[in-house]
Amino acid sequence: MKWRIVKGEKKDAMRFFELLKQNAVFLFAIGNTRTAEIPGITVAGANPDLIRYTPPADVELLCYGKCRSIDAIPATPDGKPTPALITYTAIRLTKVPFFVVDSGLMVKPKTPHISIGAPVGGNIKDGAAMSVDEVKESFERAKKLGEQMSKLADVLIIGESIPAGTATAGAVLRAFGVKAAVSSSMPSNPVELKRSVIESAVKRVRSDDVFEVISEVGDPVMVGVAGIACGSSKPVLLAGGTQMAAIAHIIKRIDEGRDISIATTVYVAEDDTADIAEISPVTVVAADPGLADSAKPGLRAYAEGFVKEGVGAGGATLLAYARGLSKQEFLKEVEGDYERIVELA
Amino acid sequence: MKWRIVKGEKKDAMRFFELLKQNAVFLFAIGNTRTAEIPGITVAGANPDLIRYTPPADVELLCYGKCRSIDAIPATPDGKPTPALITYTAIRLTKVPFFVVDSGLMVKPKTPHISIGAPVGGNIKDGAAMSVDEVKESFERAKKLGEQMSKLADVLIIGESIPAGTATAGAVLRAFGVKAAVSSSMPSNPVELKRSVIESAVKRVRSDDVFEVISEVGDPVMVGVAGIACGSSKPVLLAGGTQMAAIAHIIKRIDEGRDISIATTVYVAEDDTADIAEISPVTVVAADPGLADSAKPGLRAYAEGFVKEGVGAGGATLLAYARGLSKQEFLKEVEGDYERIVELA
Numbered sequence: 001m002k003w004r005i006v007k008g009e010k011k012d013a014m015r016f017f018e019l020l021k022q023n024a025v026f027l028f029a030i031g032n033t034r035t036a037e038i039p040g041i042t043v044a045g046a047n048p049d050l051i052r053y054t055p056p057a058d059v060e061l062l063c064y065g066k067c068r069s070i071d072a073i074p075a076t077p078d079g080k081p082t083p084a085l086i087t088y089t090a091i092r093l094t095k096v097p098f099f100v101v102d103s104g105l106m107v108k109p110k111t112p113h114i115s116i117g118a119p120v121g122g123n124i125k126d127g128a129a130m131s132v133d134e135v136k137e138s139f140e141r142a143k144k145l146g147e148q149m150s151k152l153a154d155v156l157i158i159g160e161s162i163p164a165g166t167a168t169a170g171a172v173l174r175a176f177g178v179k180a181a182v183s184s185s186m187p188s189n190p191v192e193l194k195r196s197v198i199e200s201a202v203k204r205v206r207s208d209d210v211f212e213v214i215s216e217v218g219d220p221v222m223v224g225v226a227g228i229a230c231g232s233s234k235p236v237l238l239a240g241g242t243q244m245a246a247i248a249h250i251i252k253r254i255d256e257g258r259d260i261s262i263a264t265t266v267y268v269a270e271d272d273t274a275d276i277a278e279i280s281p282v283t284v285v286a287a288d289p290g291l292a293d294s295a296k297p298g299l300r301a302y303a304e305g306f307v308k309e310g311v312g313a314g315g316a317t318l319l320a321y322a323r324g325l326s327k328q329e330f331l332k333e334v335e336g337d338y339e340r341i342v343e344l345a
Numbered sequence: 346m347k348w349r350i351v352k353g354e355k356k357d358a359m360r361f362f363e364l365l366k367q368n369a370v371f372l373f374a375i376g377n378t379r380t381a382e383i384p385g386i387t388v389a390g391a392n393p394d395l396i397r398y399t400p401p402a403d404v405e406l407l408c409y410g411k412c413r414s415i416d417a418i419p420a421t422p423d424g425k426p427t428p429a430l431i432t433y434t435a436i437r438l439t440k441v442p443f444f445v446v447d448s449g450l451m452v453k454p455k456t457p458h459i460s461i462g463a464p465v466g467g468n469i470k471d472g473a474a475m476s477v478d479e480v481k482e483s484f485e486r487a488k489k490l491g492e493q494m495s496k497l498a499d500v501l502i503i504g505e506s507i508p509a510g511t512a513t514a515g516a517v518l519r520a521f522g523v524k525a526a527v528s529s530s531m532p533s534n535p536v537e538l539k540r541s542v543i544e545s546a547v548k549r550v551r552s553d554d555v556f557e558v559i560s561e562v563g564d565p566v567m568v569g570v571a572g573i574a575c576g577s578s579k580p581v582l583l584a585g586g587t588q589m590a591a592i593a594h595i596i597k598r599i600d601e602g603r604d605i606s607i608a609t610t611v612y613v614a615e616d617d618t619a620d621i622a623e624i625s626p627v628t629v630v631a632a633d634p635g636l637a638d639s640a641k642p643g644l645r646a647y648a649e650g651f652v653k654e655g656v657g658a659g660g661a662t663l664l665a666y667a668r669g670l671s672k673q674e675f676l677k678e679v680e681g682d683y684e685r686i687v688e689l690a
Contacts, residue, residue, distance in 0.1 A: 025497065063489060097496040102460070110482075112490040114459045115447070137455075144408060145457040151442040152370065152497040 001288060002321045006269045006276060008261070008283030016237055016261045016285070020322035022154035026096050026239075028062070028312060029142075029160050029224035030055035031104030033121030033129065036164035040193055043076040044163035044310075050074070055161040056109035058084040058311045059100045062091055063111040066341065073341060080306045081298050081342050083265075083313035086289050087159065088341075089334045090316035094323045096157075101145065101228070103138075103162075104220025116141040116227065118220040124171055124201040132215045135223050139211070142227020150232035157263075157319065158228060159239040159312020162221040169246035171198045171217035175205045176249050178279060191273060210253045218250075226250045235259040239315025241268035241308065245280040252281050263287060265314035267302050287317035290331040296338050346633060347666045351614045351621060353606070353628025361582055361606045361630070365667035367499035371441050371584075373407070373657060374487075374505050374569035375400035376449030378466035378474065381509035385538055388421040389508035389655075395419070400506040401454035403429040403656045404445045407436055408456040411686065418686060425651045426643050426687050428610075428658035431634050432504065433686075434679045435661035439668045441502075446490070446573070448483075448507075449565025461486040461572065463565040466507075469516055469546040477560045480568050484556070487572020495577035502608075502664065503573060504584040504657020507566040514591035516543045516562035520550045521594050523624060536618060555598040563595075571595045580604040584660025586613035586653065590625040597626050608632060608660035612653035632662035635676040641683050 005013045036042050036051050045051030054074040057067040061084045067073050074082040091098055100111055104118035118138040121129040150156055162168075201217040214222055225247045229236040238244035241264045251258050261283040268276055269286035276284055292303035302308060320330050350358045381387050381396050390396030399419040402412040406429045412418050419427040436443055445456055449463035463483040466474040495501055507513075546562040559567055570592045574581040583589035586609045596603050606628040613621055614631035621629055637648035647653060665675050 023497070095496070097493045099459075099493060108460065108462075110462070110486075112459055112461050112486045112493075114444075114457055115453065116457050117453075117455070141455075141457045148442045148444060148457075151440070152368070 002327050003285055003287040003318055006284040006286050007280055012261065012283045013285045016235065017318070017322055019155040019235055020319050024096050024155050024157055024319065025149055025153040026091065026098035026157045026159065026312065027101055027149065027228060028059055028098065029101045029103040029158060029221050029228065030059060031118060031121065031162050031219065031221040031224065032106040033162060033164055033168055033219040034123035035121065035125065035167050035197065037123060038125060038197060040190055041167055041197065042164040044074065046075050046077055051163045052106040054163050055105060056107050058082055058161045059109045059111055062088050062098065068110040069107060072345060076306065079298065080301045082311065083307055083309060084311040085338060085341065086313040086334055087311045087316040089337045090320040093325060093333060094319055096319060101224050103224030114145060116145060116224055118223055121168065121219040124168055124217045125197045128216050129168065129218050130215045130220060132211055135211050135215045138220065138223045139227040142224045143231030146228035146231025147233065150234040153234055155235050155237060156228065156232050157237045157239050157312065157315050158225050159315060160221050160225060160243060161311045162219055165219060165221060165243045167194050167197055168217065168219040169243040170194055171201045172213060172222065172246045173249065173279060174198055174202045175213045175217055178249060210250055214250065222247050222250060226254065229258060229260055230255055237315055238262045239312035240264060241276060242274050242279055245276055248280055248282045261285070263315035263318045265289065265309045265317065267305070267308035268314065271308065285318065287314050287321060288327070289317045289334060290327045294331060294335060296335055298342060299334065299338055347672050348630055348632040348663055351629040351631045352625055357606065357628045358630050361580065362663070362667055364500040364580055365664050369441050369500050369502055369664065370494055370498040371436065371443035371502045371504065371657065372446055372494065372573060373404055373443065374446045374448040374503060374566050374573065375404060376463060376466065376507050376564065376566040376569065377451040378507060378509055378513055378564040379468035380466065380470065380512050380542065382468060383470060383542060385535055386512055386542065387509040389419065391420050391422055396508045397451040399508050400450060401452050403427055403506045404454045404456055406430070407433050407443065413455040414452060417690060421651065424643065425646045427656065428652055428654060429656040430683060430686065431658040431679055432656045432661040434682045435665040438670060438678060439664055441664060446569050448569030459490060461490060461569055463568055466513070466564040469513055469562045470542045473561050474513065474563050475560045475565060477556055480556050480560045483565065483568045484572040487569045488576030491573035491576025492578065495579040498579055500580050500582060501573065501577050502582045502584050502657065502660050503570050504660060505566050505570060505588060506656045507564055510564060510566060510588045512539050512542055513562065513564040514588040515539055516546045517558060517567065517591045518594065518624060519543055519547045520558045520562055523594060555595055559595065567592050567595060571599065574603060574605055575600055582660055583607045584657035585609060587619050587621060587624055590621055593625055593627045606630070608663045610634065610654045610659035610662065612647050612650070613659065616653065630663065632659050632666060633672070634662045634679060635672045639676060639680060641680055643687060644679065644683055
């Protein structure tokens with residue numbers, strides 16, 4: 001099985017799968033939240049100092065097949081590689097046009113990137129992530145971007161990269177009253193730590209207004225993704241896990257009629273600590289990159305609950321399948337890229 | 346007559362005109378050179394302090410129908426409005442997707458914009474505009490951008506906004522050994538002043554290498570436009586006057602086989618102080634926005650030798666004609682926008 005429906009009607013899932021055979025544009029909204037500076041909350045970086053470089057390095061990998069802001073590709077402290085690796089393979093094979101959106105970066109990537117004027121997000125444990133004005137301004141600019149990009153495509157796919165993004169996603173979901181734990185890039189999802197951060201953050205929320213909630217406990221990547229989706233004149237596939245589920249709630253609260261779905265990996269769909277089907281307000285499909293069968297331990301780790309998703313890996317895998325690649329072919333290509341980029345580097 | 350061939354074969358000109366009926370993407374590479382700080386060299390701003398705001402304000406006008414970084418739209422000291430006004434009308438009517446490229450801005454626009462990491466250009470009278478490394482890095486990023494954008498279109502159109510860009514264009518042309526005076530946004534083209542700036546700048550050029558020449562006497566917008574054009578897998582229409590002629594030389598020196606043409610306004614084509622047909626190494630067509638017949642003095646001024654071109658106005662007019670607008674319709678729409686944006690503001 002290449003992919004399956006996790007939530008929603010078959011006809012909706014199939015419609016999005018068919019759309020991926022047409023003109024697609026892949027956008028990567030990347031940014032930072034200082035929430036990632038809480039010790040132990042994320043492993044999206046080989047050490048705490050490198051976490052801030054993970055988003056730019058991820059998109060440098062997509063653009064050049066290697067990173068430029070750091071020497072090696074982003075990895076967890078024990079060496080599990082970034083899911084951008086899977087996305088890179090899918091982009092390379094499908095030749096899908098892609099663009100990077102600076103959605104609040106600490107370090108700009110050494111690639112072309114689109115600014116929407118988003119600030120770096122504050123640590124939600126300590127105070128508001130952004131001002132409401134900042135959220136609204138970046139949202140409006142992202143809408144303009146979505147408006148223009150969607151003229152060129154039949155479907156927009158949006159991926160993300162923001163360390164600790166599952167923590168801010170959890171806070172937004174909680175503020176919206178969605179009962180949900182959140183996924184993580186760690187198999188031993190640091191549930192207690194996240195819960196305490198989320199609790200103390202959500203206590204400050206005094207309003208039901210979506211922009212107020214994001215400004216208090218969200219992050220700038222949410223603003224970019226939601227803005228692009230709300231500006232798009234075409235269907236939008238949100239490529240990610242629980243973060244995209246939180247963003248789907250945001251989008252639906254802003255504009256109920258938006259035509260959006262979520263594509264993630266089977267590793268998120270199988271995560272017992274966070275039920276994406278329960279959390280998501282929209283159709284969810286899960287693609288299987290087949291890494292359980294990989295000869296490479298670094299890739300097999302994904303199927304064992306590490307990393308699981310990110311940088312649009314699930315949506316990128318789905319795209320590769322929609323464009324005709326078999327599961328075996330795709331895995332072989334991912335492994336080839338892994339050898340060149342990780343093992344021989 | 347809506348447009349005419351100024352240089353080149355009819356079949357080439359017609360091929361580009363037909364391409365404009367298909368999927369086009371309009372890119373605006375905007376930036377600054379400190380050369381604009383030389384008193385009297387440019388009128389692209391109501392006063393010297395406002396010159397730096399002209400490029401961001403131009404694209405804000407395109408994006409929102411009004412400026413946000415400054416109160417009124419960019420204008421000359423005596424009130425002639427920016428040619429972005431014409432481009433705005435064409436974009437509004439054709440709904441062509443467009444993107445802003447930050448090609449070395451002092452002030453970022455309050456719109457989405459794509460960064461290629463270009464620096465602000467130095468004053469070429471005093472020293473090098475940029476380092477060779479900066480030029481090469483920005484060029485490579487712009488190439489990547491052109492590569493992605495061209496996947497989405499049948500033709501790329503590139504316009505520019507950079508005060509004093511005709512001075513740096515003149516210096517690059519001189520350094521390449523192209524005998525040419527350059528156009529200007531003033532009817533009394535300050536030929537002597539520009540000549541002396543160009544002379545002293547070009548004296549420093551010690552190499553024939555295109556990147557060395559740009560770094561010494563060019564500007565960052567040249568780098569962005571040339572990079573996008575060199576990365577494109579589709580034909581590229583350079584929308585502008587003598588600046589685009591200089592950039593066409595740059596592109597041809599980097600990659601002789603590039604499929605590029607220039608579209609400008611008849612006001613540039615009729616400029617006696619700068620012979621675009623003589624200067625350009627590629628096909629040139631000139632569109633007539635019909636402003637000579639306008640009831641508005643601010644628009645009629647274009648036909649009297651003021652402003653003449655900029656922000657892709659000639660190419661935008663050609664696009665409007667390719668998409669079926671008559672000269673009368675287009676002028677009426679430009680006048681309507683002028684009333685709303687300039688007269689009623």
